[in-house]
Amino acid sequence: MSTLAPRGAELADGPSLRELFGGILGDKYDKDTNPNGMINIGTAENYIMIPEVSQFTQTHPVALNNNQLSYGEGPWGTPRLRRAMAHHMNKRFHPYIPIQPDDLLFANGVSTICELLGFSLASPGDAILMSSPIYQAFAVDFGTKAKVSTVHVSFPPGTDQFSPAAVAEYERVLLASSQQAGNSGGPKIRAILLCHPHNPLGRPYPRETLIEFMKLCEKYQIHLLSDEIYAIKDFAAGGLRIGCLYTRNRALWRAISAMSQFSWIPVASEVLAWNLLEDDAWLEEFFARSRERLAGGRRLVAGLLEEKGVRFYQGANAGFFLWIDLRSWLPPSASAASKSEEGVGKGVEEGKKREKVLVDRLFEKKVFLTPGMDMFAEEPGFFRLVFSQEEDVVREGLRRVFEAIGV
Template structure:
């Protein structure tokens, strides 16, 4: 969909004299703020309408997360997050702030269930014993790298967990939203709830660097971000492009629907390819990637040892790194699960949000690198919607 989006934006792009200045201010243009509030109210179905005053716009989710953490926590404090998690969160928490990621090691079969909260409780108690004062919890929904959405009852349990322990909830979410919850009914102070949303996932535009923080009941947090605004202001051309897209309801509706359809087809194609080669994966239902279990390759030293330069004395994590290096040398980049802090070696995050011809090239390169037979897709493997 990137080609279609780039063509649309190229044709619709138009700057005014004001766009060449600081415009309405450093926290986001009035036009983009209005377009975002309308979009969030339409698609996130918030319990309380989102107003422009609830928004702080910045140059990407990572920039906003970095600054929000600096507001909520001091050096040496902690941010609690279930493991595995996207490794890009680490520098947002630690690099400028000296804040500690507190990982809750959750078995994969307990992830995205109410049982996950038990492991958060354990990790919080352990951090307290170590002298780490946890100030916030980070929730990524859909989960990255598992690519599944949290059920409503688990999101509610996250909110109540934060209220019980006096913590803020930072929700990075393009799908089911904390905004849709009735905080009063849950007994949760809405001032603890903050949502981050960017262009990267739904709009395939991580290169444009634009995102929004929604904090409906905590103006102090928004005010505290003002000194950092000059360092993460969204460039006027990017703001114009995002606002233009959000304001065009007809194109937006069609674009989101078609993107969803193509993502599902790409997922089914990748899942069928993995199944053909005997590689299990964690079922995915949201996002542009999946988590695949390459242990059948890594434990078969007799077959793959020479190609990967591994032997029986290597740990699974060492073999995982060897496979990632082997594939990268052949033009395919995959993310090892250990990068996501998985303690169980052998998993890889595979991104499939590419054009079909690009994915076929990637499949063929992996097959050649591992000496596999070439997969030929059948319509029954993928479904009737292609």
């Protein structure tokens, strides 16, 4: 008999992030000290710029004063950090209405921000509408504690999901969900979430499409959430555990502030963050070098994939990854389900099983890519491949991928 409450037992019996991370990170590849270790070209981080940030922290040591060693200035971000972020956003993005420090709220990571938004904007059983494919952990971020589900929009063949015309597909799913909610108690859509730039497709949304999303949300009085996590991942400092929410909705600001004591950022991380944000000259050089290296990484990976006849999504021009197509190397379908059926019902489970065979082959070769079905892809065989690694890591990782698929 379990000593846990039902919700605790549900978590204990659920998917284990700890086991996944242990398998990937517990045997990390190093060309000198562990050449047979696991190569991770699936987790999206700006690895190639981490040495620069590490060097910056060594020349800008954190020295904490008496106030900073106490509870300081509150859990939603110190005034200095909020001023530094507002300055950075105004300088980089030139917003129509300048961003004010009091419009910003900080927490210990963007996953936490998503969870707080789920608590504040939706009730248990409600849903957030988003595209397919999409970052796999949104379902965890919104669902684990807030109990808010995710609903995914699929697009007809030939539809560019970043075009203004694609917004009509969101409205179609929104109306269908509303009808279902009214008839049978299905999930009520409370917000549309954009991953911007998109993960895993690596494209930003153009201005005209964003305007159509705003019109749609205004029409149905739902929220528009823009998850721009690669703004912080550009800094190659995910380990600082800092997420920032910008909102001019004061009721939302107050609701999230009321929960901020559970997501307090360590003050040492705040000091490092404002040191980075306040150094405009260093950032200019850092971002220029980052763009150059990421462009080189993309060219390298694209060239190696093309040499082996592996297709990938061609529209990617942001982020650290390519969406690659390994469908030709999946095992054959064990049922009579057609490809068009694989996105629903039993087809989803069969698709996951077929993709899992390929995932296991990759693991046997000690290389990790993010599986597409985990990212709500409509059919199996797509993978997210991260190219923001040193060249030797990327080359060896792809060598193992090609060996796993036999090309």
